Amino acid sequence: MLKSAKYHDELLEYARNNLELLRLCANKVFFVAGAAGLIGSYLTDLLFVASKKFDLGIKIIACDRDNMLLNERFPMGTEDVVEKLPIDVCTDIFPLRSVDVIVHAASNTSPVAYATKPIDTIWTNICGAKRLIDFSIKAGAKRFLFCSSVEAYGRNNGDVDRFSEDYSGYVDCNTVRAGYPTAKRCVEALCNAYASEIPAFDFVTARIGRYFGPTVISGDTKAPSQFIGNALRCEDILLKSSGAQLFSWGYVGDCATALLTLIVQAPCGCYNVADPEPVTLKEFASFVAEAAGTTLKFENQTEVEKASYSKIDKATMDISKLLSLGWRPSVTIEEGVRRTISYMREANCGKD
Numbered sequence: 001m002l003k004s005a006k007y008h009d010e011l012l013e014y015a016r017n018n019l020e021l022l023r024l025c026a027n028k029v030f031f032v033a034g035a036a037g038l039i040g041s042y043l044t045d046l047l048f049v050a051s052k053k054f055d056l057g058i059k060i061i062a063c064d065r066d067n068m069l070l071n072e073r074f075p076m077g078t079e080d081v082v083e084k085l086p087i088d089v090c091t092d093i094f095p096l097r098s099v100d101v102i103v104h105a106a107s108n109t110s111p112v113a114y115a116t117k118p119i120d121t122i123w124t125n126i127c128g129a130k131r132l133i134d135f136s137i138k139a140g141a142k143r144f145l146f147c148s149s150v151e152a153y154g155r156n157n158g159d160v161d162r163f164s165e166d167y168s169g170y171v172d173c174n175t176v177r178a179g180y181p182t183a184k185r186c187v188e189a190l191c192n193a194y195a196s197e198i199p200a201f202d203f204v205t206a207r208i209g210r211y212f213g214p215t216v217i218s219g220d221t222k223a224p225s226q227f228i229g230n231a232l233r234c235e236d237i238l239l240k241s242s243g244a245q246l247f248s249w250g251y252v253g254d255c256a257t258a259l260l261t262l263i264v265q266a267p268c269g270c271y272n273v274a275d276p277e278p279v280t281l282k283e284f285a286s287f288v289a290e291a292a293g294t295t296l297k298f299e300n301q302t303e304v305e306k307a308s309y310s311k312i313d314k315a316t317m318d319i320s321k322l323l324s325l326g327w328r329p330s331v332t333i334e335e336g337v338r339r340t341i342s343y344m345r346e347a348n349c350g351k352d
Contacts, residue, residue: 001045001074002214004346008049010253010339015050017330018257022050024264027057031099031139033089033132034106035062036069039147039208041215043103043256044074048081061085061099064106069217089128094135101263102136104129104187105147108180112221118179125183126190133194137201143263144203146191150248150274151181152207155312162318165207165270188270195268204262209274209317213252213336214343224249227285231292231341232348238299243282248274248317251336254329261327272317275329287337 001008015022030047034040044060051058060082064070067086074082085095089106106128108114108121129146136144154169163169171181191203212224220226223240230237250258250273258273282296289296331339 001048001078002343002347004214004343006339006346007214007343010343011046011049012053014046014253014257014330015053018260019050019054021257021260021264022047022054022056025050025056025058025101025260028100029059029061029098030101030103031061031063031135031141032103032105033063033128034104034147035060036064036066036073037105037107037109037217038213038215038220038252039211039255039259040064040103040105041073042213042252043105043259044082045215046253046256046260048078051081059083061095063087063089065089073215089132090124094131094139097139099136099139099141101143101145102132102139102141103145103147103259103263104132107147110217110219110221110225114177114180118176122179122183125180125187129187129190133191133201137194137198142202144191144201145259145263146187146203146205147259148184148188148205148207148270149181150207150209150272150315150317151312152184152188153315154181156314162316163272164318165272165321202268204266204268205270206259206262206273207270207317208255209248209250209272209315211250211252211255211274212340213255214340214347215252216340223281224284224288227288228337228340228344231288231294232344234292234294236295236297237285237289237292238297239282239285240299241281243280243285245281245313246278247281247284247315248272248278248319249284249333250275250329251331251333251339253336254331257330258322258327261322261325265325269321271322272319273322274317274319275333276319276323277333278316279333284333284337287334288341291338291341
């Protein structure tokens with residue numbers, strides 16, 4: 001868990017505000033694949049804090065192939081709730097035990113990895129999903145949650161303002177960059193295929209917008225992660241485009257509560273997960289510069305960045321289905337940026 005008292009206080013606040021939802025998770029075993037990532041680690045931290053504070057009896061099997069990061073995320077003192085499992089979901093053997101919920105959040109989410117490790121990007125999603133679904137059925141899980149992405153929509157064809165869950169845009173499969181959105185689409189189809197043949201398999205898909213927060217992985221090359229890295233180093237915020245791209249964003253804490261809502265309340269199907277209000281990339285970068293006390297500057301992309309960054313300039317999501325379940329975000333994008341920088345600075349205080 002992030003070594004920040006403010007971060008811990010935030011988790012307690014989320015737990016109190018979502019206690020009715022969390023009580024529905026009481027005494028359940030969660031298997032979180034990709035537990036050391038941005039979303040997986042926050043979800044695990046929230047379940048851990050809620051279970052300890054309110055005696056909910058929740059257990060989490062935190063699975064990730066990066067053993068070092070797994071130990072960093074969940075240090076000594078969490079073992080009574082969090083069981084660390086350092087395995088690769090594509091190759092290693094899963095434990096023979098019963099679980100209630102499986103969360104598939106294991107994936108390359110760094111744009112440079114899309115360009116430099118395209119096979120791994122595709123295979124972790126598809127092979128990992130196939131093996132996790134099979135494990136879910138054997139383990140008797142009541143719900144399987146697949147963390148998909150807004151990128152599954154592809155490029156807006158110009159015929160809608162916001163993506164609803166039944167929309168499908170254009171993806172040019174003859175590019176290396178297409179591996180990530182195409183793999184997400186494939187896994188969504190795989191979940192539906194399993195549900196059609198095996199009625200006991202119950203799933204929800206979360207198409208997740210551009211989320212950010214203090215659990216970001218060091219070295220992540222997504223634009224917002226680079227901005228936050230610049231801020232933590234007290235550097236100017238470098239924007240490598242005009243910044244006119246309009247996206248649906250969200251703070252990771254709100255994403256975690258949205259995923260819990262889908263796990264315990266949503267009918268089987270696909271749901272968009274994002275803040276209701278879209279923000280341009282330049283506005284987001286400006287929020288970071290203001291929170292960090294630095295300046296926003298513009299810089300050209302490298303060749304690798306040109307190959308790895310999305311060419312999509314508008315990807316806004318209709319979250320009506322999620323809102324109909326009663327979920328509401330509690331942190332604005334601007335406030336989320338301030339919290340992220342504050343918590344990470346506190347956690348990094350005293351480090352070399």
